[in-house]
Amino acid sequence: MQVVLAFLIGGLFAIAIYLMLRRTVARVIIGLALLTNATNLLIFTVGGLTRAAPPLIPEGQDRPTTPIADSMPQSLILTAIVIGFGVLAFMMVLAFRTTQVVVEDDTDRMQATDALVPVEMTDLAEPYDEEEESHPHDPVPTPRAQGAT
Amino acid sequence: MANLLILPIILPFFAAALGLLWRTQRRLQRLLSLLGAAGIFATGIALISVVRQSGPLVLAVGGWPAPFGITLVADLLSAILVTLTGGIGLAVVVFSFSAIDAQRERFAYFPLLLILLMGVCGAFLTGDIFNLYVWFEVLLIASFVLLALGSERAQMEGAIKYVTINLISSMLFLVAVGLLYAEAGTLNMADLSQVIPQAPNPGLIAAIAALFLVAFGIKAAMFPLYFWLPAAYHTPPPVVSAVFAGLLTKVGVYALLRMFTLVFVGDVGYTHAIILTLAGVTMVVGVLGALAQSELRRILSFLIVSHIGFAVMGLGLYTPAGLSGAVFYIVEDMIVLTGLFLVAGIIDQVAPDDDLRNLGGFYAAAPLFGLLFLLPALSLAGVPPLSGFFAKLALLRASVAIGQYGIVAAAICTSVLTLLAVTRMWSEVFWKPNPRQEAIVLPRFGAQGLALWLPVIVLAGLVVVLGLAVGPAFGLASAAGQQLFDPSVYVRAVLGAGQ
Numbered sequence: 092m093q094v095v096l097a098f099l100i101g102g103l104f105a106i107a108i109y110l111m112l113r114r115t116v117a118r119v120i121i122g123l124a125l126l127t128n129a130t131n132l133l134i135f136t137v138g139g140l141t142r143a144a145p146p147l148i149p150e151g152q153d154r155p156t157t158p159i160a161d162s163m164p165q166s167l168i169l170t171a172i173v174i175g176f177g178v179l180a181f182m183m184v185l186a187f188r189t190t191q192v193v194v195e196d197d198t199d200r201m202q203a204t205d206a207l208v209p210v211e212m213t214d215l216a217e218p219y220d221e222e223e224e225s226h227p228h229d230p231v232p233t234p235r236a237q238g239a240t
Numbered sequence: 241m242a243n244l245l246i247l248p249i250i251l252p253f254f255a256a257a258l259g260l261l262w263r264t265q266r267r268l269q270r271l272l273s274l275l276g277a278a279g280i281f282a283t284g285i286a287l288i289s290v291v292r293q294s295g296p297l298v299l300a301v302g303g304w305p306a307p308f309g310i311t312l313v314a315d316l317l318s319a320i321l322v323t324l325t326g327g328i329g330l331a332v333v334v335f336s337f338s339a340i341d342a343q344r345e346r347f348a349y350f351p352l353l354l355i356l357l358m359g360v361c362g363a364f365l366t367g368d369i370f371n372l373y374v375w376f377e378v379l380l381i382a383s384f385v386l387l388a389l390g391s392e393r394a395q396m397e398g399a400i401k402y403v404t405i406n407l408i409s410s411m412l413f414l415v416a417v418g419l420l421y422a423e424a425g426t427l428n429m430a431d432l433s434q435v436i437p438q439a440p441n442p443g444l445i446a447a448i449a450a451l452f453l454v455a456f457g458i459k460a461a462m463f464p465l466y467f468w469l470p471a472a473y474h475t476p477p478p479v480v481s482a483v484f485a486g487l488l489t490k491v492g493v494y495a496l497l498r499m500f501t502l503v504f505v506g507d508v509g510y511t512h513a514i515i516l517t518l519a520g521v522t523m524v525v526g527v528l529g530a531l532a533q534s535e536l537r538r539i540l541s542f543l544i545v546s547h548i549g550f551a552v553m554g555l556g557l558y559t560p561a562g563l564s565g566a567v568f569y570i571v572e573d574m575i576v577l578t579g580l581f582l583v584a585g586i587i588d589q590v591a592p593d594d595d596l597r598n599l600g601g602f603y604a605a606a607p608l609f610g611l612l613f614l615l616p617a618l619s620l621a622g623v624p625p626l627s628g629f630f631a632k633l634a635l636l637r638a639s640v641a642i643g644q645y646g647i648v649a650a651a652i653c654t655s656v657l658t659l660l661a662v663t664r665m666w667s668e669v670f671w672k673p674n675p676r677q678e679a680i681v682l683p684r685f686g687a688q689g690l691a692l693w694l695p696v697i698v699l700a701g702l703v704v705v706l707g708l709a710v711g712p713a714f715g716l717a718s719a720a721g722q723q724l725f726d727p728s729v730y731v732r733a734v735l736g737a738g739q
Contacts, residue, residue, distance in 0.1 A: 111408070116400060123407055130411045134418030163421065167370055171414055174377045178410075181381060182403055185388055189396040201397040 096136045103129035116186045116196040123182060127175035131168045138164025242299040244286055245312040248322050248361035251279035252329075256354035266345055273333045273350040280361060281326025287319035292719070296733035298367070306735050307431040313367035315730050316720035317567055321364045321494060324571060328486040328578050329357045331695035332479055335582055338683070338691040339479045339589065344389050352389070353483065356382035360487050364494060367734055370417055370427045372495065373410070376459070380406050383488060386480050387472060398475035405468040409458035416451035423448065430734035433502045433727055442506065449504040449511055456499070460492025462552060463522040466545045470529065473544065474537035478588045481537060482581030485544050486574045493551045493570060500555055501563065501724045502731075508558050516556025520650035523549030527657040536584050536594040536669065539661060540577070543620060546654060547573050550635060553647055554721075557638050564721025565634035568714055572619065572631045572706060579616040579699035583609075586692055587669065590680055596665070601674030606682050610670045615700040617666065619707070621659035627706035630714065 103125050110122030141160035148155050190196050255276030259269045291297055296315040300306060314322070333353065340349055359379025366372050384406075388399040421427055423444055424435045439445050454465065461469040469489070473481050496515075504511060526546025533539045551573060554566020584594060586609070591599055603610040619628035632655060639648050674680060683689035706713050723729055 111404070119404055123404070126408070126411050130414050130418070133415055134421075137418055137422035139422070163427075164418070167418065167421070170370070170374065174374070178377065178381065178407060181384060182407070185384070185396070185399055185403060188388070188391055189400055192391055192393050192396045198400070201400060 092140055093136060096132065096140075100129050100132050100136060103132065114197050114199050116189065116198060119198070120179070120182055120186055124175075124179055127171070127179065131171055131175070134164050134168050134171070138167075241290060242297055244283055244290065245297060245299040245314055245365055246301075247283040248280045248326070248365065249312075249358055251283070252276040252354040252358040252361070255279075256351040256358070259351040259354065260348055263346065263348055263351075266342070269345070269350045270333075270337060273354055274330070276354045277326055277329035277333050277357060279326070280357060281323060281330055284319060284323025284326045287314050288316070288323060288716070291316050291319045292716075296723070296730055298733050307426050307428045310371050311367040311428060311430075311734055312365045313430075313730065313734055314365055315723050315733075316716070317494070317497070317724060318364045320567065320571060320716065320720060321490070322361050324574050325357055325360050325364065325487060328483065328574060329353070331578060331582065331699055332483045332486075334691050335479050335482070335585060335695045338688045339477065339585055344477075347389055349386070349389065352382050352386050355379075356386065356483065356487070360491055363491050367429050368427050369420065369429055369432065369499075373413055373417055376410060376413065376491070376495075379488070379491065380410065383484060387476050387484075389480075390476065392475070394475040398472035401468050402472035405458060409455050412451055412458075413455035416448050416455060419444070419448050419451070428734065429498065429502055430727075430731040433505075433731055434735070436503055437506055445504070445506065446511075449500075452499050452504070453496070453511075453515070456492050456495045457518070458492075459489070460496060460548055460552065461489050461522075461545050462492075462518050462548060463525050463545075466522065466526070466548075469545055470533075470538060470541040473541040474535065474594075478537060478581055478585035481541075482578045482585065485540070485581050486578035489544060489548055490551075490570055490574055493548060493555075496552065497555055497563075497566065497724060501558075502727045505558075512556050512558045515552060516644065516647055519549045519553040519556050520647050521549075522546065522552065523650055523654040524657075527654050527661060530661045531657060531664070534596050536587065536596065536599070536665065537581070539596075539665060540580055540584060543580075543658065543661065544577055546658065547577070547620065549654070550632065550651065553651065554635055554638065556647070557635075557642060557644060558725075559638055559642055560718075560722050560725040561638035561641060562635065562721075563724045564714070564718035565631065565638050567720045567724070568634055568717035569631040571713075571717065572627045572703075575699055575702050575706070576616040576620050576628060579696060579703065580613070580620070582696045582699065583613045583616070586683065586696065589683055589692065592676075596668040598675060599669045600672040600676075601670075601680055602682075603670035604673070605680035609682060610666075612696050612700045613670065614666065615703050617662035618659075619703045621662050622655045623659070625707045627703050627710065627713075630707060630710045634714065 107122045107125035107129055110118045138161055144159045146159040146162040193201060195201065255272040259272045262268050291314055296313055299312040301310045301312060356379050359375050359382060362375035362378060363372055366375060384399065384403050387402055388395055423439055423441065424432055426432055426435055436445060458465040473484055500511065523546050526542050526549060530539045530542035530546060533542060551566050551570045554562040554569060588594060615626065619626035622628045622632040632651065636648055636651060683692050685693060
C-alpha cells in the first residue's frame, strides 16, 4: 500500500510542478491545489499506515489496550486541509481580480513589476499561440489593455 | 506570569475582531489598532525583563504538558523580536493614519495589519514546529490581502508572484514537518532537539534540514530564492512595504535561526557552511541588484535582500559571537528598513512616482528631512557611530575569530556597495535640483503631518540611540546569542528539569 501511495504522491507532485510551470494562471492554481493534496497525502503516508485500529480507548480503561493508529498525522492533515482550502479560495479570487485588472492570464506578460525600466506591454514576447491555448473567439491578437480598468 | 506569553497573540486578535465588527467606524478602528500594537510592545518589554531575570518563559497552552501539547516559549531572542514587532507595528499604524486612503481603510486595512502582527508574534513565540507553520499561514494570508488591497495593476501582478511562491514555500515547509514527524515522532522543538541526535537515519535528517533551509530561505529571501521579493515589495503603498520590509523576511530568518541552532545541529560543518556561502552570495547579489535599479522602493527592496545576508551570516558562523551579531543585526535591520520605507512613504506623498530621475530637491526643500533619510541609510551602509556599524563590526569580528575571511571580504564589499547605493539615492532624491521645476511642499506638522513625521523621527532617533548606547543593547543581543548557541536552557525550560 505504501509503495502505491508513494508513486501516487510522486505523480501528484510531478503534475503539480508541471502545471505551475505553465504560463496561464489558471493552471498554476490547479497545480497549487494538487500540490496541497500531494503534501497532505505525504504526511498521511509517512506518518505510518495502520489498518482498522482507530485511536479509541475501550470503555472503562484509561489507556488503549491494543496498538492503535497515530492520530497526530491526521490532525495535522485536517489543519492543513483547512488552511489549504482558505488559501486556495483566496488564490482563485486573486486570479479573478487579476484577469479583470491586468486583462491577462499569461504569466509571461506580467512583467511590469520585474523590469528595470517600465515596459511597454506591446514590446513583450509574441502572444502565446500554442495550439491548445488559442482562443476561438479571439483569433487576431488584439492590443492588450493598458493599466487598470 | 507565563500567561504574558499569550498577550501578544490575543491582544491584536481581539483588536482586529472588534475592528472588523465596526468596519465603518474609522476612529474606533484606529484606536483599536493603536492599542493592539501598543499592547504587543508593552508585553514585549515585560517579556524581556522577565526572561532576563529568570530564564525562558514557557506556557503550555490548554494545560497539555510540553511534548504533547502546543507550547509557547519566549527566550531572549523571541522577547526582543516581539518587542520590535510591537514597536514597528506602532510606527506603521501611526504612519497609516494619514498615509492610507479611506478606501483601503473601509476594506479593513487596520484589522489586516493587526492580524499580520498577530501572525508574526505567534511565529516568534511558538515552540511547536507545526504551530509555526500555522502562524506562517496566518501572517501570509494577511500579507496577501494587504499586498493586493487597492487592485492596481502592478499590485495584482506582484501579488500573483508573491502568493504563488509563498504557497510553494509553505508546502515545502509542510512536507518537511511531515517527514520530521515521521522520523522523530514529535513536533515540539525542544523535544526535537533531544530526539534528532539519536535518529536512526541521519541521511534523511539531512534531507529534511535541506527542505527546511529551502522553505525558510524562500520566506527570508535568500539567494537563490529571493526573486519574488523585488518583484512584489514595491507595488503596495509604501507603508505596507515598510511593515513587510521590517517584519516578514525577518520571520524567515528567525525560523532559520531557531531550527538551525536548536534542531539541526548534528553536522554543523556541512549545513552551516552552506548557509554561510548562501549568506555571502545573498549580500553581494542583493546590493548589485540595488545598484541596477532606478526606483526608490525597488532599490530598497534589493537592499532588504542584501542585508538578509548579514543576519544569516551570523547563523552560518555558528559561534556565540556570530549569533549575537546576527541578533543585533536583525534588530538594527528591522528599524532601519522600516524607517527607510517610511521616508519613501513621505516622498510618495508629494512626488508623482518614485523614479530617481523624476525626483530631486528634497534637501533644498527640507534639510532636516534629508537627515531623517541619511541616518538610517548610513546605518544600513555601516557608518560609525550608527547602530549598523556596530552590528557589522560584531559580525566581522566573529568571522575573523574563526578565520572565515571569504565572508569578511563579501561583507566589506557589500557595505561599500551599499554606501554607493545610498549615496546615489541621496544625491538623486535630495541633492539634485527638482527636475519638475516646482516647489516641494512637504506635509506640515499638523494633525495630519504629525502622524507621518513622528514614526520616521522616532525610528531615525532609535538608529542613533542604539549606536550610542551600544553597550547595553549589544549586551542584550549577546545574551540572546548565548541562549541560541547553548539551547540546553531552552530545552530545560520547556521539558522540565528532568531532561
